[in-house]
Amino acid sequence: MSDLVAGDPDLINLSAAELDRLVGTSDKLDIKIAQHERVAGSTLEKLAKSPSPSVLRHVALNPACPKETLLRLAPKFPNEFFANTAILLQLLVDPDLFLRLPVTAIKAILKSPECPQSIIDWAMRSGNSSHALALAGRGDVPAPLLRQIANGPHIKAAELATSRLMGMGEPLKEKPE
Numbered sequence: 706m707s708d709l710v711a712g713d714p715d716l717i718n719l720s721a722a723e724l725d726r727l728v729g730t731s732d733k734l735d736i737k738i739a740q741h742e743r744v745a746g747s748t749l750e751k752l753a754k755s756p757s758p759s760v761l762r763h764v765a766l767n768p769a770c771p772k773e774t775l776l777r778l779a780p781k782f783p784n785e786f787f788a789n790t791a792i793l794l795q796l797l798v799d800p801d802l803f804l805r806l807p808v809t810a811i812k813a814i815l816k817s818p819e820c821p822q823s824i825i826d827w828a829m830r831s832g833n834s835s836h837a838l839a840l841a842g843r844g845d846v847p848a849p850l851l852r853q854i855a856n857g858p859h860i861k862a863a864e865l866a867t868s869r870l871m872g873m874g875e876p877l878k879e880k881p882e
């Protein structure tokens with residue numbers, strides 16, 4: 706097997722068991738294993754313990770990544786979390802999945818430029834102060850949404866949204882037409 710690894714193997718024809726045996730050989734090989742279409746969920750769980758952010762990023766992108774592993778990776782890799790094609794299906798099957806994410810993961814996702822609008826809308830309706838604060842800190846939040854946060858019940862989020870509105874030269878209240 707060492708000859709196989711030394712020559713930077715083409716992994717296409719390897720079985721899931723063979724891929725599993727190669728884990729930990731090198732970060733470069735671990736990345737290729739994490740991208741492999743035949744990699745087993747248990748192997749992705751093993752790869753998710755890697756100290757390498759590049760390996761972890763590729764684990765989070767793999768549709769075969771077990772749900773709990775993907776949830777653990779979500780705070781550090783929110784873009785990859787939503788880029789994983791399996792997450793949308795998992796959210797359809799288990800709508801409460803998003804609610805089980807740690808607050809740190811939800812905040813990271815909300816701060817991400819890749820955050821879907823539907824998640825931003827959900828966060829606004831949630832009434833959660835951490836969600837409001839994360840949204841108020843986004844650079845792309847339109848003035849009407851900032852006004853809603855500024856006039857809301859969460860003090861820190863309201864202060865940030867007010868400051869951002871003032872910096873934009875926008876009024877704190879909607880102008881009557």
